[in-house]
Amino acid sequence: MKLLRFGPVGQEKPGILDADGNVRDVSAHVADFAGPTVSLDELEALRQIDPASLPIVNDPGRIGSCLANVPNFFCVGLNYAKHAAETGAEPPKEPIIFSKASSALSGPFDPVIIPRGSEKGDWEVELGVVIGRECLYVSEADALDYVAGYCTINDVSERAFQIERGGQWIKGKSAPTFGPTGPYLVTADEVGDPQNLDVKLTLNGEVVQDSNTSDMIFTVAQCISHMSQFMKLVPGDIIATGTPSGVGMGMKPQRFLRPGDVMEVEVVGLGAQRQETTAAE
Template sequence: MKLLRWGPKGSEKPGALDGDGVIRDLSAATADFNGDTVSLEALDALKKLDLSSMPVVPKDTRIGCILADVPNFFCIGLNYREHAVESNLPIPEEPIIFSKATSALSGPFDDVILPKGCTKGDWEVELGIVIGRECSYVGEDEALDYVAGYCTINDVSERAFQAERGGQWIKGKSCPTFGPCGPYLVTADEVPDPQTLGVELTIDGEVQQKHTTADMIFTVKEIISYMSQFMTLRVGDIIATGTPQGVGMGQKPPRYLKAGEVMEIEVEGLGRQRQVVKSYAG
């Protein structure tokens, strides 16, 4: 099932894509997608709906972030070998975990706004995981049983804030609009193997990143199991699983985002995003 949220920013409603690619309004069947409404039990109930009986949403309707809000927005750093190499950092022996502020969440077609003082805006296409059941001390063999679904994420970054201002990476990851998620939350049953998905990001039509999740250092099940040894993952948590090589800071010379550029981001089977880059205007 491909779930989504549609409508003006701040007034989104829950929806789903039917077999003909038509958006259906699920407002009569569920509250907005947020926390328990994307639990495995809640999703099982939605899968029983007759989507053809649900109201049709106009084609030109805005699609918002897949979730209204999340308990946590986690990320895995340097999870593709060649990305670690281009970043001049050692290959991780264990997953590197950091966070983005949940206020960075954004719609898949909303503008990306470069913040005040931005000099090194960057891009990162990533496979996203949404947790569907509270998860603690889970083994790898059962880890995928805790996944509600998957999504496309652009982990937008400001590298000077991230690496040159001291402290943790979260400062360079959390600016408003720096977390486009969607367009769809694709339920786990439609993604039998998350390690076989192509990932791609273009800027103004030029391919910057093109790879496959098969080359992740730590797989989805390893990430979930590992994280659950240190924390309880909550229903609705989003985990961005890392990006392949081709980010701006790794190019020679480095290339950073400029106002007016258009990013397009896709994870195979999970939908394609499109964002126009703009400068902060106050």
């Protein structure tokens, strides 16, 4: 299934994309997509509904984040071999786990707002993983059984806040609109192998990131298993699994976001995003 949310900010309704590309309104069966409503059990119940029985939405308008909110927005740092190399970092021996404020979550076509004081805004196409059931102390072999689905994420970052201001990376990752997610939550059964997905980002029409999840240092299964040794993952949690080479910080000379820039972001099979940047008021 491809799940999505449509409508104005704060008034989104849950929908399903049918085989013909029509948006179907599923709000009679589920209030919204978030937390327990994207558990594996709830998704299985949705799967039993015939999409043809659902109302067609002729003009869905704005497409929001595929999740209304998230209990936790986790990220994995330096998880592509070529990206680690472009930053001058040694490949990590264990996954680098950090958080992004859940309030950064935004729609895939909403503007990205460059925050006040920002000098080094950056882009990061990432494969997003949504957890589908409580996950604690799981093995790598079983880890993918806990996945509800996958989505496209742009892990927008502010490198000066992240690196030059001390403390944890979360400060450079968490401004409002720094987490465009969606347009779809694609259930795991439709995705297949998460380690063979093309990822791509263009900036103002120029391809700057073009890679495949096969370049990950730690697989999705390894990341989930590793995290579950230290914390309990719950339904609706998102894990952004790292970005490939081609970020602005790694360019020579470095290149950063300015108002009016346009990012087009895609994990092939999971849907494409488009954001224009604007300055904070």
